[in-house]
Amino acid sequence: MSVVSSGSRRVLVIGSGFGGLALAIRLQAAGAQVTILEKRPKIGGRAYQLVDRGYVFDMGPSLITAPYILDSVFRAAGRRLTDYLELIPLDPYYRVYFHDGTHLDYVGDSERMKAQMRAFHPGDADRLDAFLEAVRPIFQAVIGDRLGSKPFDTLSTMLGFVPRAVRLKAHRPVTSVVNRYFEDFRHRFIYSFHPLFIGGHPFHTPAIYLMIPYLEREGGVWFTKGGMYSLVEALGRLFRELGGTILTEAEVTRIRVQGGKAVGVEVGGEFLPADAVVSNADVGHTYRDLVDPAYRRRWTDKKLRKIHFTMSCFLLYLGVRRQYPQLQHHTLILAERYRGLLDDIFFRKVLPEDFSMYLHVPTRTDPAMAPPGGESMYVLVPVANNLSGIHWPTTQKVFADRVLSFLEAWGLEGLRESLEVLHLFTPDDFARELNATHGNAFAIEPRLLQTAWFRPHNRSEDVANLYLVGAGTHPGAGVPGVFLSAETTYGVMAQDLGLPPPWDADRPGRVDLAAEGSVPLHPPQLEAQGVL
Numbered sequence: 001m002s003v004v005s006s007g008s009r010r011v012l013v014i015g016s017g018f019g020g021l022a023l024a025i026r027l028q029a030a031g032a033q034v035t036i037l038e039k040r041p042k043i044g045g046r047a048y049q050l051v052d053r054g055y056v057f058d059m060g061p062s063l064i065t066a067p068y069i070l071d072s073v074f075r076a077a078g079r080r081l082t083d084y085l086e087l088i089p090l091d092p093y094y095r096v097y098f099h100d101g102t103h104l105d106y107v108g109d110s111e112r113m114k115a116q117m118r119a120f121h122p123g124d125a126d127r128l129d130a131f132l133e134a135v136r137p138i139f140q141a142v143i144g145d146r147l148g149s150k151p152f153d154t155l156s157t158m159l160g161f162v163p164r165a166v167r168l169k170a171h172r173p174v175t176s177v178v179n180r181y182f183e184d185f186r187h188r189f190i191y192s193f194h195p196l197f198i199g200g201h202p203f204h205t206p207a208i209y210l211m212i213p214y215l216e217r218e219g220g221v222w223f224t225k226g227g228m229y230s231l232v233e234a235l236g237r238l239f240r241e242l243g244g245t246i247l248t249e250a251e252v253t254r255i256r257v258q259g260g261k262a263v264g265v266e267v268g269g270e271f272l273p274a275d276a277v278v279s280n281a282d283v284g285h286t287y288r289d290l291v292d293p294a295y296r297r298r299w300t301d302k303k304l305r306k307i308h309f310t311m312s313c314f315l316l317y318l319g320v321r322r323q324y325p326q327l328q329h330h331t332l333i334l335a336e337r338y339r340g341l342l343d344d345i346f347f348r349k350v351l352p353e354d355f356s357m358y359l360h361v362p363t364r365t366d367p368a369m370a371p372p373g374g375e376s377m378y379v380l381v382p383v384a385n386n387l388s389g390i391h392w393p394t395t396q397k398v399f400a401d402r403v404l405s406f407l408e409a410w411g412l413e414g415l416r417e418s419l420e421v422l423h424l425f426t427p428d429d430f431a432r433e434l435n436a437t438h439g440n441a442f443a444i445e446p447r448l449l450q451t452a453w454f455r456p457h458n459r460s461e462d463v464a465n466l467y468l469v470g471a472g473t474h475p476g477a478g479v480p481g482v483f484l485s486a487e488t489t490y491g492v493m494a495q496d497l498g499l500p501p502p503w504d505a506d507r508p509g510r511v512d513l514a515a516e517g518s519v520p521l522h523p524p525q526l527e528a529q530g531v532l
């Protein structure tokens with residue numbers, strides 16, 4: 001650990017994803033001088049925005065859960081989330097269409113869920129409360145007791161957690177827990193698929209990630225007016241108001257290390273010195289491409305090759321001059337195969353004949369995101385990462401056509417003839433645009449042996465004064481995950497740089513959510529506390 005004397009806290013943050021932005025705000029608010037260096041023309045990372053002929057698309061994340069986690073960043077700077085954004089609650093959270101034509105509207109309210117479940121399997125409906133009771137302690141551990149924002153950087157922290165994890169059965173696969181409570185395939189799916197949101201295979205992801213549906217249930221699912229990019233813009237604005245600097249089209253090519261310490265970065269042929277360097281970029285890229293192998297005792301090239309990076313996504317951004325009311329704001333359309341399809345994507349790494357997909361239709365909530373009477377939507381099909389060897393330049397058009405034909409046959413009549421805008425984003429684009437190793441969509445897979453202490457640490461194990469933030473470090477991917485990673489990384493940097501601790505009760509604008517009794521949170525409780 002290194003301590004940098006106060007008065008010389010120049011921090012460079014590589015990358016402007018949510019994790020980079022949230023950490024930069026925390027550091028700048030605490031008195032550091034922070035500069036964000038972003039490779040692309042605009043900030044936001046995976047939460048990038050595409051605008052074409054009046055159609056506005058969020059290119060990645062589309063649903064907001066746990067707004068109080070986002071609000072804590074604004075509070076760290078003495079502001080409120082609601083000073084910058086209008087949050088809209090969604091109901092249902094999403095609709096899931098199954099292969100047999102049935103559907104479920106997924107909502108947080110247990111009684112409404114039970115009423116729907118009873119039609120498919122009354123026994124499953126009766127067991128919902130018991131399932132939620134079994135998951136609650138996991139949520140309590142990760143969010144309530146802050147394991148999600150505690151640095152798992154010593155083996156003793158990890159070993160200290162193991163008995164609790166075993167007691168909670170948090171190490172067992174998500175599906176093995178879910179299948180003990182539910183028999184109907186619809187219920188088994190709807191309570192087990194959430195790891196896919198962060199690149200995990202539900203049959204292999206540990207049950208600790210069951211805290212995601214619980215998080216949704218307790219905190220709601222939200223949308224920000226204008227789209228997810230308005231959250232990016234709000235964070236950028238707040239950071240600049242605090243005096244921070246953002247440089248775009250500034251790709252870092254080297255983290256310079258001297259005497260085992262990061263001393264700055266090389267960008268555009270120039271050297272920028274710093275007291276601390278944070279990378280929000282892909283972890284594989286950070287270590288492999290930016291840090292000289294001579295300084296990497298843990299994250300050697302060999303070790304990096306052993307990391308399981310997540311699957312990828314094939315995305316179609318569609319500007320349509322008509323509307324499809326059968327689509328909710330968030331809609332899933334599923335193939336008959338569940339495990340087999342995932343195995344094709346995760347393990348066999350092939351492009352199957354069938355596919356499941358997620359559709360984001362923000363115009364259902366905010367019609368201003370498309371020209372009048374139109375629909376702005378994206379279709380996300382999970383696909384293998386680039387270890388598959390799929391040649392996307394020759395495959396993408398054919399595959400897009402298959403997806404569009406499927407959607408027309410499924411019920412989106414006249415889709416192709418109503419298209420005004422069509423853009424594709426493939427695993428190659430994840431690799432090229434975001435420097436994502438193997439074109440992964442969600443960083444490092446949330447497997448048991450890639451969770452907590454096993455992930456690359458928030459404070460680099462190899463280089464002093466180098467830190468990681470974002471989906472590749474602890475706790476992991478997803479918007480709440482990377483915001484929590486910013487809190488975790490801030491905590492270790494605060495120790496090293498002599499900055500105020502993250503939850504200093506005496507510091508105005510800082511608040512201990514747990515001490516306020518704000519966990520668990522329902523939307524009305526949020527409102528009562530003035531969070532919303």
Ligand SMILES: Cc1cc2nc3c(=O)[nH]c(=O)nc-3n(C[C@H](O)[C@H](O)[C@H](O)COP(=O)(O)OP(=O)(O)OC[C@H]3O[C@@H](n4cnc5c(N)ncnc54)[C@H](O)[C@@H]3O)c2cc1C
Pocket residue numbers: 014015016017018019020037038039040043044045046047059060061062063064065197198250251252253280281282285313315380433434435441442469470471472476477478479480482
């Ligand atoms: C299609 C899709 C849908 C998703 N949907 C949801 C959702 O609905 N809800 C949810 O919670 N999560 C969702 N996620 C996950 C979530 O978006 C991510 O986990 C999160 O946004 C990642 O943030 P991050 O901080 O890790 O940084 P990233 O967004 O990965 O940003 C990293 C930044 O680093 C930059 N960079 C890389 N290399 C360099 C370099 N050498 N120099 C300078 N800059 C560099 C990149 O350009 C990029 O801007 C989704 C992800 C995808 C891909």
